Amino acid sequence: MFNPVALESCSSYEYSTVKKSLDQAIADIDGLSFVKPGMKIAIKANLVSAMAPEKAVTTHPALLKRLCELITEKGATVIIGDSPGGLYTPSFVRNVYKSCGLLDLEKEFDKKVTLNDDYSIKNASYAGKSLKNFIYTGWLSNVDAIINFSKLKTHAMMGMSCAVKNMFGTIPGTTKPEYHMLFPNETDFANVMIDLNEFFKPDLYIVDAIDGMEGNGPTAGEKRHIGAVLASKRPYALDMVCADLIGMTIKDVPTLRVAFENGLGPESIAEVKIVGGLSPSLAKIPDFKRATIHQSITFDGDGFINHMKSAALKLAFNTKPQVKKSECIGCKKCYETCPANAITMVPYKKASKGNSPNQGATRNISIPSIDRSKCIKCFCCQEFCPKGAMKVQENIIGKVLRKIK
Numbered sequence: 001m002f003n004p005v006a007l008e009s010c011s012s013y014e015y016s017t018v019k020k021s022l023d024q025a026i027a028d029i030d031g032l033s034f035v036k037p038g039m040k041i042a043i044k045a046n047l048v049s050a051m052a053p054e055k056a057v058t059t060h061p062a063l064l065k066r067l068c069e070l071i072t073e074k075g076a077t078v079i080i081g082d083s084p085g086g087l088y089t090p091s092f093v094r095n096v097y098k099s100c101g102l103l104d105l106e107k108e109f110d111k112k113v114t115l116n117d118d119y120s121i122k123n124a125s126y127a128g129k130s131l132k133n134f135i136y137t138g139w140l141s142n143v144d145a146i147i148n149f150s151k152l153k154t155h156a157m158m159g160m161s162c163a164v165k166n167m168f169g170t171i172p173g174t175t176k177p178e179y180h181m182l183f184p185n186e187t188d189f190a191n192v193m194i195d196l197n198e199f200f201k202p203d204l205y206i207v208d209a210i211d212g213m214e215g216n217g218p219t220a221g222e223k224r225h226i227g228a229v230l231a232s233k234r235p236y237a238l239d240m241v242c243a244d245l246i247g248m249t250i251k252d253v254p255t256l257r258v259a260f261e262n263g264l265g266p267e268s269i270a271e272v273k274i275v276g277g278l279s280p281s282l283a284k285i286p287d288f289k290r291a292t293i294h295q296s297i298t299f300d301g302d303g304f305i306n307h308m309k310s311a312a313l314k315l316a317f318n319t320k321p322q323v324k325k326s327e328c329i330g331c332k333k334c335y336e337t338c339p340a341n342a343i344t345m346v347p348y349k350k351a352s353k354g355n356s357p358n359q360g361a362t363r364n365i366s367i368p369s370i371d372r373s374k375c376i377k378c379f380c381c382q383e384f385c386p387k388g389a390m391k392v393q394e395n396i397i398g399k400v401l402r403k404i405k
């Protein structure tokens with residue numbers, strides 16, 4: 001049997017609402033029983049990008065604040081951190097803290113809560129399915145316990161970004177894209193996520209699913225109200241419940257499939273014990289827009305026919321990153337992030353938009369051009385484009401089939 005998953009309703013980020021829901025979700029599973037006086041607790045939040053809380057990209061500060069209160073009331077101290085996409089340096093990460101609305105937390109809790117400023121890198125050896133020797137952000141080795149506080153969003157490569165995927169932020173900033181080169185296969189990459197969860201073994205997982213992200217996630221999609229806070233002591237059943245809320249199953253989320261194959265997670269929502277005050281059927285959002293991903297439909301069972309049918313569908317649903325020129329600002333983030341060196345920046349004359357006096361005039365910028373023979377379809381360029389200009393493009397057969405489905 002898998003660890004129970006607490007599911008509580010939470011209609012907004014208003015303090016009293018958050019307090020009631022988060023306290024109840026944690027109480028449902030006795031989630032903070034491991035916290036003792038004097039302990040140093042790391043909250044591994046999702047701080048993937050320097051974006052304001054209302055963009056629904058990062059773990060909301062109202063939830064973090066209430067969790068800090070609960071932990072410090074028990075006599076422990078808290079360090080909040082993450083390795084965002086981009087540089088893992090004090091100035092870069094501090095700017096992320098600021099944009100994500102976290103700086104006030106330090107002031108409010110008077111040294112009992114700090115934002116991580118340890119940028120050391122540690123080496124690890126681990127007999128994981130994918131990971132053997134790897135480096136990680138050292139702040140996590142100087143704490144007594146870890147709490148993983150993720151955000152429910154779509155993800156172009158993994159279908160969904162939630163509790164399991166959040167541990168990828170333990171890999172230092174610019175090293176992350178290298179993992180896409182090392183593990184370009186979807187299963188191997190999903191195993192990296194599982195390995196990180198098993199290596200760090202957080203004591204508690206919480207999901208901010210009050211406002212999630214649909215569509216072009218995990219950074220450039222649209223905010224979608226879900227209205228829930230979830231918690232569990234393990235991530236796999238928790239992610240299964242989150243997937244179910246947004247209309248996904250094990251077939252849509254490689255980390256769920258791999259966790260099941262490794263004997264760590266459930267095969268379906270039916271195997272999960274859900275506790276708490278929110279009925280799963282009422283919480284579901286069946287029309288939640290997915291990220292456009294490849295390999296999202298397979299036929300059950302072994303055998304040549306099913307294999308060929310699945311292979312044909314994978315071809316039909318073949319996707320690729322494609323820049324929308326009118327939205328590109330030429331910032332080069334995609335070029336700098338691409339682990340396969342598949343992107344070159346090429347000159348482009350961009351027309352000015354809007355009501356400015358220069359409307360219609362053109363200016364010279366550089367936009368990305370992708371060498372398809374080098375592209376490994378990791379979608380890092382899509383994930384880290386600050387303007388959402390890098391889209392996931394599906395071919396025409398895929399579009400038609402998805403409409404029919």
Ligand code: SF4
Pocket residue numbers: 321337338339340341342343370374375376377378379380381382
């Ligand atoms: S072009 Fe984009 S999807 Fe392709 S390898 Fe580079 S970052 Fe990954």
Ligand code: SF4
Pocket residue numbers: 323327328329330331332333334335366367368384385386387388389390
């Ligand atoms: S596609 Fe996005 S990341 Fe790349 S240059 Fe344009 S705006 Fe920047």
